[in-house]
Amino acid sequence: MPTTTTRQVSAPARSRRGLRARSTLAFWLFTGPFLIGLLIFVYVPILWSAWLSFFEARFTVTPSDFVGFENYRTMLTDEDFMGSLVTFTVFAVIIVPTTWALSLALALAVNRLRFMRAFFRSVFFLPTAVSYVAASLIWKMSIFNGVRFGLANTVLGWFGADGTAWLASPDPPWYWLVIVTVRLWLQAGFYMILFLAALQNIPPELYEAAAIDGARPGWQTFRYITLPQLRATSTAVILLLLVAAYQAFDEFFNLLSKTTWGRPPLVELYYKALGENQDYGAGSAGALILTLLICLVTLLQGRIMGFGRAEGSK
Amino acid sequence: MTTGTSRRGRRGNVLGSAGLYAATSVAAFLFLVPFYLIVRNALSTDAEITGEDWQFFPGDIQWGNVTEPFDDPTVDFARSLWNSAVVGVAHTVGTLLVCSLAGYGLARIPYRHANKVFYAVLVTLMVPTAVTFVPSFVLVSSLGWVDSYRGLIIPGLFSGFTCFLFRQYFLGFPRELEEAARVDGLGYWGAYWRVVVPNSLNFFAAIATITFISGWNSFLWPLVIGQDPSAWTVQVALSSYMTNQTVNFHLIFMATAISILPLVCVFLFLQRWLVQGIAQTGIKG
Numbered sequence: 001m002p003t004t005t006t007r008q009v010s011a012p013a014r015s016r017r018g019l020r021a022r023s024t025l026a027f028w029l030f031t032g033p034f035l036i037g038l039l040i041f042v043y044v045p046i047l048w049s050a051w052l053s054f055f056e057a058r059f060t061v062t063p064s065d066f067v068g069f070e071n072y073r074t075m076l077t078d079e080d081f082m083g084s085l086v087t088f089t090v091f092a093v094i095i096v097p098t099t100w101a102l103s104l105a106l107a108l109a110v111n112r113l114r115f116m117r118a119f120f121r122s123v124f125f126l127p128t129a130v131s132y133v134a135a136s137l138i139w140k141m142s143i144f145n146g147v148r149f150g151l152a153n154t155v156l157g158w159f160g161a162d163g164t165a166w167l168a169s170p171d172p173p174w175y176w177l178v179i180v181t182v183r184l185w186l187q188a189g190f191y192m193i194l195f196l197a198a199l200q201n202i203p204p205e206l207y208e209a210a211a212i213d214g215a216r217p218g219w220q221t222f223r224y225i226t227l228p229q230l231r232a233t234s235t236a237v238i239l240l241l242l243v244a245a246y247q248a249f250d251e252f253f254n255l256l257s258k259t260t261w262g263r264p265p266l267v268e269l270y271y272k273a274l275g276e277n278q279d280y281g282a283g284s285a286g287a288l289i290l291t292l293l294i295c296l297v298t299l300l301q302g303r304i305m306g307f308g309r310a311e312g313s314k
Numbered sequence: 315m316t317t318g319t320s321r322r323g324r325r326g327n328v329l330g331s332a333g334l335y336a337a338t339s340v341a342a343f344l345f346l347v348p349f350y351l352i353v354r355n356a357l358s359t360d361a362e363i364t365g366e367d368w369q370f371f372p373g374d375i376q377w378g379n380v381t382e383p384f385d386d387p388t389v390d391f392a393r394s395l396w397n398s399a400v401v402g403v404a405h406t407v408g409t410l411l412v413c414s415l416a417g418y419g420l421a422r423i424p425y426r427h428a429n430k431v432f433y434a435v436l437v438t439l440m441v442p443t444a445v446t447f448v449p450s451f452v453l454v455s456s457l458g459w460v461d462s463y464r465g466l467i468i469p470g471l472f473s474g475f476t477c478f479l480f481r482q483y484f485l486g487f488p489r490e491l492e493e494a495a496r497v498d499g500l501g502y503w504g505a506y507w508r509v510v511v512p513n514s515l516n517f518f519a520a521i522a523t524i525t526f527i528s529g530w531n532s533f534l535w536p537l538v539i540g541q542d543p544s545a546w547t548v549q550v551a552l553s554s555y556m557t558n559q560t561v562n563f564h565l566i567f568m569a570t571a572i573s574i575l576p577l578v579c580v581f582l583f584l585q586r587w588l589v590q591g592i593a594q595t596g597i598k599g
Contacts, residue, residue, distance in 0.1 A: 023424050026502040030419030031431060034412045037472035041450065042438050049449030061452045109338045114331070122585065123342045126349075129581040131531035133549040134570050135348065137556055141566065142351045147364075151351065154368045185348065190592065197593035247444040250533045257557050266444060266534070273448045274538060283448045290445050298440045 046291070049284035057281035071285035080260075081286060084268035085293075091264060092245045094180050099241055100234070103188045107195030108226075121196070125189035132250030135182050140167060140255050144178045170261040179262075182251050187244070191237050198233035202226065239301045246294055265290050352574070355567035363563045376564065383569040388558065390543060391569055394551035397540075398530055398573075401466045401547060405529035406522050408471040414518070417480025418510065422492070423502060432481070438474035444534055451538050461545040466536060470529070476521065483517050484510070520591020523584045530577060548573045 048061075053072065056065035075081050110121050127135070143151045146165035153163030166174045206225050207217075215221050227234075249266040256262045263271075269290070273283025355363055356379060358372035383391040419425075420432050443450070450469055459465030491513060495505035511518070536547040546554070552573060555566040581588070 023502070027419050027423040027425035027428065029503070030423060031416040034416030034472055034477060035431065037412060038435065038438060038474065041453070041469040041472055042474070045446055045449035045453045046441070048452060052452065061456055106341065109334060112334055113338065120338055120342055123345055125585070126578070126581065127345065129527060129577040130574055131533065131549055133533050133552045134574055137552055137566065137570055138348045138351055140556060141563065142355060143348070149364045149368070185345065193589055193592045243442060247442050249444065254553050254556055269448060274451065280448070280452055287446060287448045291441050294442065294445060295440045
């Protein structure tokens with residue numbers, strides 16, 4: 001497609017300046033509303049909370065008691081807050097590989113189907129429409145209800161096994177099974193769509209060439225053709241999964257309400273800043289620590305997968 | 315069209331695809347179980363749900379359950395549905411308007427410092443809005459927007475990610491169409507509304523679907539802003555059922571079913587755009 005057209009063929013200097021002024025005006029007209037909003041609702045809150053984090057700020061957002069790095073020290077030595085980072089790590093270590101594997105497997109399966117492909121794709125994709133709150137409700141009240149009539153306990157009963165109180169105690173940590181399955185169910189279809197799109201972009205000639213070279217269909221072609229061709233998608237999916245895991249709130253909050261264990265960072269922060277104490281100073285310090293951490297992770301990942309490529313097309 | 319023809323016999327293929335269909339069907343069955351549970355619980359009586367033996371289907375379908383969430387005095391369910399509808403629609407329309415304009419400006423209007431502006435947007439991509447909910451709450455509460463539609467809607471409109479997606483899309487928009495509009499004497503504004511938007515409806519539909527779903531389903535921000543029950547969205551209302559003292563199974567599952575229904579409809583009707591949109595925007599960039 002011929003998209004390269006030379007722009008603004010040498011016009012007289014004055015009219016060019018007029019053109020430039022007009023386009024500058026148009027630029028701000030188009031981007032202005034967004035940028036003002038971004039400034040007010042993204043940049044200002046972050047700066048404000050950076051300021052708050054150096055003050056003793058309980059129940060107030062205009063504090064006067066400067067405390068230096070005290071809030072940061074409190075947060076970094078706070079067992080609950082540091083524990084929440086451990087919870088996130090455990091969560092990420094489980095959820096990222098399982099979602100990656102399940103969504104890839106679903107994509108591979110759906111991609112090979114000849115009949116009813118649209119039906120199966122829709123079935124796997126449908127949970128994406130359900131909210132984390134609704135899914136948590138189903139998981140907590142019906143599937144993993146600790147009482148006898150919960151579905152999981154009913155099925156265990158069919159095999160003569162005793163039921164378990166899935167969410168009631170951190171030891172043994174059955175609650176992880178509940179938390180991981182709910183997110184798997186909600187997320188897998190979405191990432192399956194990404195993998196499906198990537199699979200359809202693999203040139204069929206590669207498979208033909210491999211077949212001629214004697215590669216057996218199945219594991220060999222998957223290992224040496226499909227998987228390498230999916231590399232870019234895989235890295236992106238892993239990054240998206242990691243960022244999503246970092247922001248986990250809804251299912252932890254709803255499934256483990258009123259417990260003091262199994263809190264990921266955002267839930268911990270919620271109770272710290274908006275709970276009984278309304279400690280905005282420590283809450284802001286916590287938010288900034290989390291922000292820094294996620295920036296670090298994103299940058300690191302971005303370096304590995306070469307985020308610059310996305311903007312290379314000027 | 316998937317893999318090349320293999321040298322294996324036909325029987326192997328038939329066996330293989332039978333196995334594939336079997337495995338995929340099992341997975342599909344498991345994926346559908348939660349939907350089955352919602353429907354079964356919503357249309358049963360509590361006695362059937364909590365009974366000694368598992369009841370696969372309600373003995374008599376309890377259609378009367380449909381109105382129960384609306385008659386429940388403890389949670390104003392109708393109000394929360396209405397709030398979600400208002401927030402979902404306003405969130406979608408607002409985000410699309412603001413972010414598409416900005417994306418177009420960044421992609422197509424020449425300006426010396428456009429790159430610097432773009433970097434200011436890119437930086438915000440690294441900081442997910444969920445992580446900054448404490449600072450955002452501090453700001454919004456000092457504006458006095460707690461428990462209001464303004465507080466629920468406006469802070470979420472300025473999504474760096476959506477703006478980024480629109481920019482990437484407009485970079486690939488054919489220039490010839492715009493230039494034709496320019497020849498006809500339209501400025502940037504006119505060309506945008508008369509030519510660019512009408513020719514991008516598929517993309518707008520895809521982003522609108524994704525934005526509406528995430529708006530309707532969002533929980534953390536509405537939870538923080540909706541301190542008073544009158545400002546609850548449907549997600550906050552659902553969440554409150556889980557911590558209530560008295561558990562009324564058929565009622566809360568009916569409420570869940572009602573809260574999911576609009577999305578499932580949106581989903582089934584707009585799936586084509588949704589899949590296209592995700593495939594286009596998710597990775598390719």
